[in-house]
Amino acid sequence: MRSCNATATSRHLTADARRSFMSECLAGRTPAASGHEPSAAQAAQQERMRSCNTTATSRQLAGTARRSFMTECLAGHGASTD
Numbered sequence: 284m285r286s287c288n289a290t291a292t293s294r295h296l297t298a299d300a301r302r303s304f305m306s307e308c309l310a311g312r313t314p315a316a317s318g319h320e321p322s323a324a325q326a327a328q329q330e331r332m333r334s335c336n337t338t339a340t341s342r343q344l345a346g347t348a349r350r351s352f353m354t355e356c357l358a359g360h361g362a363s364t365d
Contacts, residue, residue, distance in 0.1 A: 284309065331357060 287308035291301050335356035339349050 328357075331359070 287305055290308065291304050294304070296304050335353055338356065339352050342352070344352050
């Protein structure tokens with residue numbers, strides 16, 4: 284909803300044109316805006332976050348220890364494997 288609304292606003296759509304666009308966009312027939320798919324760097328960061336989070340959970344880390352581990356792991360200092 285938010286991205287459809289932002290796109291309609293950036294296109295300066297009003298009245299019937301806006302209603303029509305919003306209907307199509309919310310139904311998924313019109314792409315709302317570019318940027319829905321993460322970039323390669325964002326996808327890599329998300330995968331690194333998943334991996335580090337899984338490792339921290341399997342090690343049962345909590346609190347400060349988990350925070351420190353996640354910082355090191357996400358920085359790429361090799362802490363992401365068991």
